[in-house]
Amino acid sequence: MKNVVVKTQALKKYYQTGNQTVRALDGVDFEVVEREFISIIGKSGSGKSTLLHMIGGLDTPSSGTVIVDGVNLESLNSEQLALFRRRKVGFIFQQYNLIPDLNVYDNIIFPLELDGMQIDKDFIQELLEILNISDKQEMLPAMLSGGEQQRVAIIRALATKPAIILADVN
Ligand SMILES: Nc1ncnc2c1ncn2[C@@H]1O[C@H](COP(=O)(O)OP(=O)(O)OP(=O)(O)O)[C@@H](O)[C@H]1O
Ligand SMILES: [Mg+2]
Known part of the structure; x- marks a missing residue:
């Protein structure tokens, strides 16, 4: 039987x-x-x-439980919750939430740098190529179309190699 990665109860x-x-x-x-x-x-x-915000630990439920990778989010303090969000979850926000002053590449590596994590440059270049945006790495988000910004947000979420990916897309 496969592992349950996300479970919500009476949420x-x-x-x-x-x-x-x-x-x-x-x-x-x-x-x-x-x-x-x-x-x-x-x-x-x-x-x-x-629902995605509850699973990603971005907001707290009124009642009920959220268990991710065997951990009940309720049992985490705010510091542990911040680590959970950065290390376990790749979140693609509905409004992308790119940092306006950072170019595409720096937006992508920002979560890795925050955490002092190793930057797998080959992996990031591969993602940039798969999502067909490698020629715009030095551009600011404001210079990109909505779809291009969304692709950058997707790469940023994948770059940390998270356990779960939550994509709030439309
Ligand atoms: N911070 C908030 N304060 C008050 N009401 C809220 C808040 N956030 C969301 N809501 C309400 O909760 C309901 C669910 O909102 P939610 O954003 O989860 O919907 P959604 O399914 O993602 O919609 P969409 O497809 O438009 O993105 C809506 O009625 C919304 O108005
Ligand atoms: Mg929504």
Whole structure:
């Protein structure tokens, strides 16, 4: 049997705005096993980004549990959670979140540098070529099209060779 890499149990996230409660997630149970590829489809506002943020440790649930690679995220302090996000998770943000003052290459290696990790230059060049953006390595994000920025965000998420990749794409 394959390892369960992501597991959520009775996961809820309610947002309180004024006197209104938005039930973005209302009891989500699901599992992802090793090497599995899952697409979550749902209409705008249905909670897809919220779910990925909970799994990636970017935000905390109202209740329920998230277990990634055998670790219950609730048991991590903020420092451990930051390490979890940097080492275990590759997150491709819906709005890309590239750093505007850094060129393409520096954006890609930024998470590695933050952590003092070895930079596998061949691997990064290979990714740049596969995603067909190697000729724009020295450009700033503002000079790129939306799709090009998204490809840079994908490479940045892959560059750390994370255990899980969460892609909040549309
Ligand atoms: N910080 C927040 N405060 C209040 N409500 C929020 C917040 N973030 C999200 N929501 C609400 O939670 C619900 C789910 O939002 P979410 O961003 O997860 O949807 P989504 O499925 O990713 O939508 P889209 O396809 O448009 O990206 C929406 O009704 C949204 O308005
Ligand atoms: Mg979204």
